[in-house]
Structure formats: structure tokens, C-alpha cells
Amino acid sequence: MASSITLEKIVKRFGAFPVIHGIDLVIEPGEFTVFVGPSGCGKSTLLRMIAGLEEISDGDLLIDGEKVNETAASKRGIAMVFQSYALYPHMSVYKNLAFGLETAGYKRPEIEARVQKAADVLQIGPLLQRKPKALSGGQRQRVAIGRAIVREPKIFLFDEPLSNLDAELRVQMRVEIAKLHQTLGSTMIYVTHDQVEAMTMADKIVVLREGRIMQVGRPLDLYNQPANQFVAGFIGSPKMNFLTARLVSSDPSRRTIEVSGQQIVLDRSLEAEDGETLTLGIRPEHFNAHIQSASLGEGKVQLVEHLGGSTVIYTTTADGQAVTVLLEGQKQLRIGETAPLSFDIANAHLFGADGRRV
Template identity: 65%
Template structure:
């Protein structure tokens, strides 16, 4: 049975400096949770607090219902994969895997059994007698994961484990970690600053900023219904477009005098200033369904093959917009195109950045 983790108003202070400011979080058994956010948002600190490497200044950390604040790292049933892998450079791969088991006082036979199993799972059997420095980056990564597997922990923590790998290997390891999670079924927490990793791997994404949870939920929930402008802008690539709008009468907003029918009640008084958010892939060009937004001049075209990215300067408003069109297009710099949107795809945020739901 996999493990639950609960954080109740968890805080971390260094002197007068608040790093984590009251985090409440529920992690379901067997879930793959990703902490994501810009650097300095506290995601690594939070992970290390769960691991037991950082003390908890306030609030409770519960694992399977038991309070863990004062329990030593090793007794929390947690294994962690570090960004730098932290393989013991003076030990062979075998010794690296066996070290934790030896520390825990396992019998030699059992250690051998477990190490060999883990090595087979991760296909590192051939390197068991090498020192870490004789391994490639990907192999070291596997050893680091292997070291966490052998102890059969309840929870796995990953601290930006792929950031030292090249792009190709990163994609490959991403898939392997996801598969590992499917096979083991353990509760896992994964920290990254890469929103693609977050979107592709997570059951639950927790977006952090300034030591607070901005939003937690499934990847599509966060993508489709961002709770605030920060989450909306952080997830998705290219980034969501934002433009200032003013609420008009009759379920509409005006974007620089251009009227957009929202078709849903906004529950905001007319005359208020809002921010409109629309994802690049939700803007179309030319004739089609939805509402015309006006004309724009193409500044730059990026042909990605599977899709085409346009950077356009609308004749309404001043902010340049990004548009992603599926497939290939013959647009050129300097062309003037008609933009159109489906009002259902529009997000609205108030002056504090909070999402306004219809």
C-alpha cells in the first residue's frame, strides 16, 4: 500500500527570512507529484524538508498519518535522488548501492540479492564494479536511482535529477522514471523548473512561487483552468498571451476599443480593468469559427514543421502576440492576418492576478 503525505501550514524560516510560507498539501498514495516553479520559489527547500534534510520551522509534516517533523531523515522511509547524483566517488557502483543497506545492518546475502535486482532493473549490472567517475552521465543517473530503489523506500524524492543531462538523454530518462513509477507504484515527488517535465510526468503538479503554493492539481486542470495569472503564464509553451481589457456592458470586454463578446457572466462591474489571457494555440487566423479579434502584422515566423509559430503585432492594442498554428503555413514576415479566437478559451485575471471564472 502506497503512502500518503500531508503538509499542514508548513513553514521554513532562516532567521527573519521566510522561505516557505504556510504550505498545505495533500499527496495521495502512489501519486507522482511534481513541484515546479522559478528558481528561488522554495521547491527544493520544501522537498528537503520532506526528506528531513532541512528542519521544519512551523506546521506539520505527516507521512501515513504520523507526524514526521522530528524524525531523522533515514527513519522516514524516504529515498532521494540528488541533482548532482551524489554518488560516493570512492566506492564502486556495487558499494554505492549496498552502502545504505550495510548501514541498516542487512545480511550480506540479502544485500547482494537486492543490489543485483536493482542493477538488473536499471540495466547497470555491467558496471557494478566501476567507480562513478568511469560512468557516463546517464549511467550515473541510473546508479543514483538504483541507490534509492534498493532500500525499498515508501517514498521517492527527486531533486531536479535530469538537469545535468543533455536534451536527448533527458527525454529518455523522463520516460524511464515514469515507467519506474508505473511499475513500483510508490509515492514520488519530483522537483523541476522545467514545465515540460512537469506536464509530461505528473499526476499532480504543485506550482510554487515565493514559498507559497500558487496552484495544485492535475496537469490539464492547471493548463485549462489556471487559478491565477502566474500559473497561466508559467505552464504552456510558448507562454500564454496577456492583454489589458476593460469590462463592458452585456457580457463583453473591450480590448483597446475592440469589443469581445465573452458569452458568459464575468461577475465584474463594467468599467473594471482586467487582464485577458489567451494561449497561442487558441488563436487562429483567417476565416473560421469564433470571433474576429482584428488584424495583425506578422513580425516573425518560426517553422517547426509540425506547427508554425507567428509573432504578430496587432493593429489593436500594443502588446505583441504569439500565435501557434497547427501544421505548416506559408505566412511571411510583413503579411497582415486576421486573428480570431473562441471566447471560451479566454482567461480573465483581476488586478491581483486571480482568475475570474465565468
């Protein structure tokens, strides 16, 4: 049975210094929620407060509607998987999985059943008699997750569990954790600074910055409708291009901005005044030479990255603004050449001086 989690004006201070600023959030039962943001944004601190490993300075934390601010970590029905595997090196995989249940006083048949179930889910049955030193990084992480599974918690917390793995293993484990969520149906909160992990795994993403929530939503909602420039730049890879623009006309019959000497007609209303400086956001993948609804003119090629299935082109506009273009396939462009910077205005984003979407 999965649990709901509600955060009501949660505050965390270290001494007089606040690091979490009144966060409100609801996580539904069985939801896979990802906390994402740059280092120091407070995502791990928030996770540790939910786990009961950090004291809550102000506000209320509710699990299934019950306030648990003062409830011991061991009584919250939560299991946590850390960045470090923290396995007992002198114990076999089986003993590592069973140890917590043994100390909690579970009977031998129950322990064996739970360990075998976890081993089957994670496909680590053949490893049960090995010691941690005989395991790969990915296998050790599976054991660390297995140690959480055997407790049969209502809530799983993951604190950057894949950051110690190489790129290939990260992708593999990402898929396995997503499958694990489908299998168990438990409520899961996953902390990462990697927006690709957030986009591919989450039912709901919580973007954090300096202890505040910037936006909450489904992955594609954040990608397509970022609430502000920070979220727009954080979600998506390569990151969104931001160009200085000026609102030439807000007249509904012909709303126009000027960017790099080019006049671009908008397809939407916006809350801004004539002459106001705005920021135009365009994702690298939304440039297409065959689309002529809007253009930044020609970009001078500074660097080309060939990725096989796609090509990343780093260019500058006529007024020196940097623009990254992501094109499908293998494009033969050389440094110093020019490339058309055409895009569909429907895929563009506009932000005001305060960074908010307009």
C-alpha cells in the same frame, strides 16, 4: 507499500525571514506529485523539510498520519535523488548501489538481491563493474536512482534530477522515471522548474510562488482552468498571451470586452464591473484562422520560427500588444505580413487586476 504525506501549515524561516508561508497539502499514497515554480519559490526547501534535511519552523509534517517533525531523516522511510549524482568515484556501480546497505548491516544475499533487482528495473546490469567516470550522464543518473531503489523506501524525493542532462537525455529519463513510478507504485515527489516535466509526469502538480501554493491539481486541470494569471503563464509552452482588455458591458444578454479596438462577446458570466480593466489570456495554440467566434483583428508578423511540425509566429496587434501564435504544420509567412488573430472564446481566460481568474 506507499505512504501518505500531509503538510499542515508548514512554515520555514531563515532567521526572522520566512521563505515558506503556512503550506497545507495532502499527497495520497502512490501519487506522483510535482512541485513546480520559478527559482527561489521554495520548492527545494519544502522537499528538504519533508526529507528531514531542513528543520520545520512551524506546522506539522505527517507521514501515514504520524507526526515526524522531530524524526531523523534516516527513520522516515524516504530516499532522495539529488541534482548532483554524488557517486563515489573510486567504487564500481555495484559498490555504489550496495554501500548504503552494507553500512546499514544487511546480509550479503539480501544486498545482492536488492542490487540485482534495481539493476534490472533500471537496465544497468551490464554496467555494474564500471566506475562512474566510464558512464554517461544518463547512466550516472540511473545509478543515483538505483541507490535510492535498493533501500526500498515508501517515499521517493527527486530534487531536479534531470537538470544536468542534455535535452535528448532529459526526455529519455523523464519517460524512465514515469515508468519507474508505474513499476514500484511508491509515493514520489519531484521538484522541477520545467513545466513540461511537470505536465508530462505528474498525477498532481503543486505550483509554488514565493513560498506559497498558487494552485494544486491535475496537469490538464491547471492547463484548462488556471486559478490565476501566474499559473496560466507558467503552465503551457509557448506561454499564454496576456492582453489588456476593458469590460464594455456586463449585461447578461451581451457581455462584451474590448481588446485592441475589437469588441468581443463573452460566453460566460464574470465578477467584474463595466469599465474595469481586465487581462485576456489566450494560449498560442488556440489561435485558428478558421474559427471566427472571436478575433483580435490582424497581427503584424515580427518573427517566424519553423519547427517542422509546427510554426511559431510572433505578431503585434493594431495597438502594439504582443501576440504569439502556434500553428500546426509549416506556414509560409514573412516578417511585415499580417496574420488573422482569430480564436475560440471558449478557450480564452480572463483575469482581474489582482491576477485572479474572473
